Amino acid sequence: MNRRKKTGKGNIFPLQIEDLESLLKSKFKNNPDLSFTTYERKNEKVAVFYIDYQVEADKVEDFLLEPLLGEKIEWTNDSILNEIPLSSGKTYEKLDDILKNLLIGAVFIYCESEKSVVSYLLSKKENRSLQQSETESLVLGPKIGFTESMTTNLNIIRWSVRSEDLVLEKYIIGKREPREVRLIYLKSIANETDINTMRQRLQELDVDVVDDSAVLMQYIEDSTTTIFPQFFTTELPDRFSYNINRGKLGVLVENSPTAIIAPSTFFSFFESTEDLYMRWNVGTFLRVLRYLSFFLSTLLTPLYVAAVTFHYEIIPTPLLINLGQSRAAVPFPPILEALFLELMIELLRESGARLPTKVGQTIGIVGGVVVGTAAVEAGVTSNVLIIFVALSALASFTAPNYLMGTTVRILRFPMIILGGLLGIVGIFFGASLLIIHLLRLTSLGRPYLSPIYPLVVEDFNKVLYRLPNQFQNQRFKSYRPKDLQRYANKDAKEKKDIDE
Known part of the structure; x- marks a missing residue:
């Protein structure tokens, strides 16, 4: 089981269940959907509380309440974390952490006299079904677009980029409304300097909330005064995976159907995967x-x-x-x-x-x-x-x-x-x-004007025009990938008949 303890100042436990209920209801006095239920067994008490519309009711009943109210589990934090068949168990001590996690669909269990409260993330998310991208139209190629669900988008990417080298780094950005941000790249190809630069910009970002990937892009761009976009945005997973396979970085933001691709050049905005x-x-x-x-x-x-x-x-x-x-x-x-x-x-x-x-x-x-x-x-x-x-x-x-x-x-x-x-x-x-x-x-x-400035003639056939595939055996030299070679040029040129 995954157990990660949150420690720090502001520990409000141990606390009487009645006092905890009064405290939470005072914090959520404008929210009548807070469910707080107390269960008793012999001389023990346990409280289960969550926000109704934020959690999966079936999972709460089948995977949490049913084993919790059985005779096998003792009402202690250690017993609950070890016996309940859910892998997202954590403990919290600070009131601020409890309030934040209630708002994202966490279910809390408090055993009276314990010094912390157990939490399970059973959030209910309304997701848009997969459909064709409306902002980027294609005649040929896959037409499925990203959705607002991070889980769905990561699933699509995993199916598109089936490599053990695929890295999906997780960041939580936003002080008042934390949102999940993923930095995605191929470890064996992407330039280490680019990775560290993007990682630093994400880690040092100190804002209340990131509303969308387009807003995040404005925070982390090199220049905030230019009219030209410096990062490419797309709703197409095939364009995203194409750039990841060529050594670029991708960024996904929770609740946003648009992905960020970096670094990008002026010429990137005139390329289409349809080409x-x-x-x-x-x-x-x-x-x-x-x-x-x-x-x-x-x-x-x-x-x-x-x-x-x-x-x-x-x-x-x-x-x-x-x-x-x-x-x-x-x-x-x-x-x-x-x-x-x-x-x-x-x-x-x-x-x-x-x-x-x-x-x-x-x-x-x-x-x-x-x-x-x-x-x-x-x-x-x-x-x-x-x-x-x-x-x-x-x-x-x-x-x-x-x-x-x-x-x-x-x-x-x-x-x-x-x-x-x-x-x-x-x-x-x-x-x-x-x-x-x-x-x-x-x-x-x-x-921004690479490969024209600085001049890299070898990249012209990938940016300004296209050549047959046997001449596309190398990745962009301008981005300095770890692995420049895509495939052997000699093998690509060889064509054999079936009787050879």
Whole structure:
């Protein structure tokens, strides 16, 4: 049996059962669901107390009360811990520990005159059933997503990563509302420096409560001022296990369906596990398309504003004539026109995301068509700009990660302002500042633009493009894993017929 004694100041035992009942009910005076029952046998008394809706009633009856009230068990702490067929038995002496564990589904047994109280964790948890991830959609590959249950998520990971080297370190974070956090990695592959860095950040975190993995990520990121996410988040167990097998670290938070993957680079947010399930040339095309979409979404509308405002000479003459005709009735300068349309697109996107699914889809489609047509007919904007804004919006949707897609959307606004005020010079100035900022960023101490900076050419085929599997025999050199080799390159290239 697992027995771990909690000692320290504030020991309230031994205590009369009546006094203990009064003390607990005074603490839970606003909670009528505290169950406190006293049992007597000869000259002995024992109390069993818990919160009704927090525990599994069947387990309390079958595995705890039935043996406790039998004749075989003496009403002492040692006898209860040894005879009751449950492995989660612990003893507590401090009132604060008792109150905290009552709130998470613990059942307590107090034998009168003992100096501590016995506890068994029989919590009842309402879990969402396994279903497809709603934030990350895939055409090929496993589609099951994480849930809010830590037990379920760990079970999925164990089935996905069947290795004896898999480590699941447990941390309890939160002073007022403690929550379980797991640090997950493969001991034989993950870099020791990365493990120690993440371990230190989790251990030194001193907060009241960690509401979600997205909140935890903000606490442990390298930089808290940047707009770029430094850790990757996912709801897909297959993406999680893929990164664990390649030497990265994973973090799970209790009551959160999203996992954290670290370290991550800028290019990690444009990768999809779907690229692995397609042929290498198709996966390369899709990956390059996402990178191109990032530049289009960030620079297309600012370039239009700069060209129309300062650089008419770079626009072909036939297009310039049509552009002049479409803008003839527009009373606003291009910068205000572009900002108005971009803001309208963001309003439609945000309202569609917050409304119920069917209503949100209707708002997004109908609203975009109606408002766009009305804006052109009213002379508020030109039809050419609507095309550029629509292309920019579509390009921002190609990022597989929602956090990076949101970042791209926000970046457009300062770039439009720079293009409208300084022309192409302003766009180059903004792009230079952006590159300098990315060069300075790190993720868990690793360069954010790796493998471009610092340059690691061997990792290009894993990040910028894909090659056939026989050329993917090594893990990322940039992360310095303990075991760089995935499989023997010679064996991967050999192909034998059945008669050989």
